[in-house]
Amino acid sequence: MYDTARLGKEHGLKSVMISNGYIQEKPLTELCQYLSAVKIDLKGFTEKFYQETCTGELKPVLNTLTTLKKIGIWFEIVVLVIPTLNDSAKEFQEMCLWIRENLGPDVPVHFTRFHPTYKIKNLPPTPVKTLEMARKVALDTGLHFPYVGNVPGHEGENTYCPSCHNIVIRRAGFSIRENHLKNDTCKGCGQPIPGIWA
Structure with a gap:
């Protein structure tokens, strides 16, 4: 990715990295000089969710987000909202407060609709009302650009x-x-x- 992004920039092309946020600060900083923007999947906001559902940890992802803020590159956050796993108002509020306080109110946050597939087929699609609630929590918390995703035609997009x-x-x-x-x-x-x- 580093070589491709560097060559692309040399030829006037823009590159966007889509990542789960598992990258160390030094390679991220080196890579960002050749990127135009970054999209980070913040899969939830509890260590329990990351450990049980993602077999990972939340802290490295938060470190990546604060590093992106420090670097000054444009980045956006996508949260796939999965029924019963990461869809509580409390979790949304804690997440949005952390984003506002650590990244600023202008970072776009996309609350996207889950559809049952791959390893999680036993849960229903995310109710649109849950996504609307997440967006409202974000607005009430002071975030300027929260979105509803995977619901074409919704006013929240x-x-x-x-x-x-x-x-x-x-x-x-x-x-x-x-x-x-x-x-x-x-x-x-x-x-x-x-x-x-x-």
Whole structure:
């Protein structure tokens, strides 16, 4: 990945790393100089969930997130919400408070819908109301850009201005339907909207 990202940057290409967050600080720092953005899967917010469901640990992932913040690269967080395993309001609140206090309110957090497949086929798809609750907890905690994911057409997949609350990017699945940004700011009120915009 390092060599590919370096060559891509030399030729004007943008690279995005998608990761579970298990990477040490030194190689991450070296790699980020050639990346445009990073997406981290934060699979839950308890050590119990990481140990029992992921056979890993939470702390290394949190360390990666704080390292990305320190480096200054654009990054986003995706949380796959799995019924009964990582879907409590308490866990969402603890996660969102940690994100706000350690990473800042502008880090996008995508609460995505689980569908039963692969190793977890015994649980139902995530209720949309659970994703809406997670998004509301994030907003109430002070995060500016929480999203509902894997629910095409849901209002929670749009980007809203944190100042005037107008839609600045209207989406339908992976497609952009409307773009109300002007020079990386909200056309309605002039609030800067952080991100990597084409």
